[in-house]
Amino acid sequence: MSSGSVLASRLSATKWWLTVVGDAVVANLSLGRLEQQNLSEHEKLFREVLPAAVADAYFELLGLGQRPLAEHSAIDQELVTRQLAYPHRDQESLVLRPIDPLIATTGLLTEVQHELARQQERLQQGYVAAAELHQRQLHDKQPGEVPSVLVQVLTDPDEIAERWMTSIHTTQCTYRSIAVHDPEQIASALPSPLSACCDSMTFRELCTPDFLADPRGTRAVRTAIEAGMEVRTAQHLPARMLIVDDHFALVGLDPTGTSGALLVRSPALIAALTQYYDQLWSAATPVVAASAVRSGPNSEQLGETEREVLSLLVHGLKDEAIARHLGLSVRTVRRHIATLMDFVDAPTRFAAGAAAQRLGLLS
Numbered sequence: 001m002s003s004g005s006v007l008a009s010r011l012s013a014t015k016w017w018l019t020v021v022g023d024a025v026v027a028n029l030s031l032g033r034l035e036q037q038n039l040s041e042h043e044k045l046f047r048e049v050l051p052a053a054v055a056d057a058y059f060e061l062l063g064l065g066q067r068p069l070a071e072h073s074a075i076d077q078e079l080v081t082r083q084l085a086y087p088h089r090d091q092e093s094l095v096l097r098p099i100d101p102l103i104a105t106t107g108l109l110t111e112v113q114h115e116l117a118r119q120q121e122r123l124q125q126g127y128v129a130a131a132e133l134h135q136r137q138l139h140d141k142q143p144g145e146v147p148s149v150l151v152q153v154l155t156d157p158d159e160i161a162e163r164w165m166t167s168i169h170t171t172q173c174t175y176r177s178i179a180v181h182d183p184e185q186i187a188s189a190l191p192s193p194l195s196a197c198c199d200s201m202t203f204r205e206l207c208t209p210d211f212l213a214d215p216r217g218t219r220a221v222r223t224a225i226e227a228g229m230e231v232r233t234a235q236h237l238p239a240r241m242l243i244v245d246d247h248f249a250l251v252g253l254d255p256t257g258t259s260g261a262l263l264v265r266s267p268a269l270i271a272a273l274t275q276y277y278d279q280l281w282s283a284a285t286p287v288v289a290a291s292a293v294r295s296g297p298n299s300e301q302l303g304e305t306e307r308e309v310l311s312l313l314v315h316g317l318k319d320e321a322i323a324r325h326l327g328l329s330v331r332t333v334r335r336h337i338a339t340l341m342d343f344v345d346a347p348t349r350f351a352a353g354a355a356a357q358r359l360g361l362l363s
Helices: 003-038 041-049 052-064 074-081 101-140 157-170 209-213 215-227 267-283 304-313 319-326 330-344 349-358
Strands: 085-090 093-098 151-154 174-178 202-207 230-233 241-244 248-252 261-264
Touching (some): 041 052, 041 101, 052 074, 074 085, 074 093, 151 157, 157 241, 202 215, 202 267, 209 215, 209 230, 209 319, 241 267, 248 267, 261 267, 304 319, 304 330, 304 349, 330 349
Parallel strands (some): 174 202, 202 230
Antiparallel strands (some): 085 093, 174 241, 241 248
């Protein structure tokens, strides 16, 4: 046989062997995926959280019921330490018995919860460190210095969420923001309480009547007002936005600002955004709590419900939204609005809201 024939034969054999090995690997991977799909939820949890050897040892022990304890085995020590098994003296020898799966799963979830709490604490410490670093950069900034990056597009959801939530802590003078109606993330639309901030700072929030009509939005607005923020409503707002002093602005590239945002450091653009925001602010309606409706000499006949309806009416909420907010029927709300219209001698609901402000019924 020639050397060429021998080489071709060997290549053919090698190709066949690689095909067999490749098929075996693919089969094993497919089997592994199939086994993973057939696992129960608590088995998946164990195998995701525990080292593979520890999880295998626990389920093996669960199948056996008990087995001799290997005192010098690192796996057995790990099972006992993690409270997945316990030693038991059976006649003259020590055996290892498994902890009930429900108790073991509960203990494992507690361990995961503690780890998440530690991670959350580290995350909060990181936020504080970032805020301190930002304050230091502001202090060291020279007058007239132009930032190296004037505009930056943010697309990472975690980074965007962090910017929305932590930027308020870097405020030195004035904080301006626009909250939009987002049912899924309405709780995080308004910034955190401002009780630790200086009284000389100004914090302003613009939101839509739809945002205020949602119960979660109402709670967020109430928290912001109690913390010292000025809140106003406007019928139409462009997008989610915040402006921190003259240092930077964050503008949502989608209505809720969660999938994309524009980080602006250009002084010229920040000045233009600030001017635009102040125009919206001057035309917006101040939000006042229901308790702020005054009981002056001309308003003694108003009941508590009428006061609550009045405080929502001035923000342009529709009858259905007011009813949903106060837990009343639409018919009842319309009856209260009719009472208010008669009280201020206004021909329409909108005129009633304007008359209430003109007569000083709202502080």
